[in-house]
Amino acid sequence: MDFEYLVLVIGMGIVTYIPRLIPILVLSQRELPRWLVQWLDYIPAAILSALIFPALLTSGDPRTVVVISPEVLVAIPTVIIACKTRSLAGTVISGMALYWLAQRFFL
């Protein structure tokens, strides 16, 4: 393993760790104002949505919107199963099975 690679991964490690560490250190040790607690309460829904929608609906580089794909088609029953069963395991397993089937159909 050469020295340059070591410098690279240590550098990447440090800049990745800092944003993970600072908020945990600072925010866990104090009482937060009500509005900030409320704001943090909306963050999970917002961030999960901001991760999922582009991952499902866009592809390529530069990105373009692709609405008809196995990923999107399978997402619809996956949402319904998640709402009806409220089961993470059930949703993941049936999502995987449906995606596997959908790929066979598409290819």
Place this chain on the structure above:
Amino acid sequence: MQHISEEEKGSWWTAIRDGTVAAWPICLGYLAIGLAFGVIAQKAGLRPLEIGLMSLLVYAGSSQFIAISMLAGGSAIAPIVATTFMVNLRHLLMSSSLSQYLRSLRGPWLAFYAYGVTDESFALNLTRFRTGGWDWRRALVLNHVTNLAWIGSTMLGGVGGQFIPPGAFGIDYALVAMFICLLIFQLRGPVFILVALIAGGLAVGLSLVIPGNSYILIASVTAATLGIFLGKLKCLQGGEGAR
């Protein structure tokens, strides 16, 4: 939601069991992505140990993929590190959100916990913390079990990933399905649904016009901020609201 006594909560053994069991959807997903990463990294000239070291020190999938493609393109160190910083800045929000459940932890434990904050562990741990029967020990175990799965599967991909058929059993969809389900769990009233729709719509729109993944941070911050104002509207009140 199962009831857990104080005594049991304090025990590391039950924490290891619960954390490991809960980690399986992430491990499945990491296996698929990690193998793919290992194959690509090996093609770019990295040995399994070098791949494992990156997975251990960085532990952030998308930035690792980007780093490999920049390395293969002959990039210098500084631009790769700068890009990694930008790509992983979104963890700021996840750590902020998780911090509210880690009040009983101090210094070194917090530092140890912070290492394991990923999109996936954040989503799963936060949901578990909210629904109860979960504590920092279980969350920490989940972080590190998934961490091992990531390091192991990336190294495995570097050794012989090309012999494993891609996409077997729909494994590529494990994390997508998990995120969809955890998002549904987060929708606890009209304001949460609106916040999610705004964030999703904004993220798609922004992702088409700005390169990189800063759209995640911008869309989430904007949507959560609008949520504060939407939450003040009488007609939208209902659901669980803030903790």
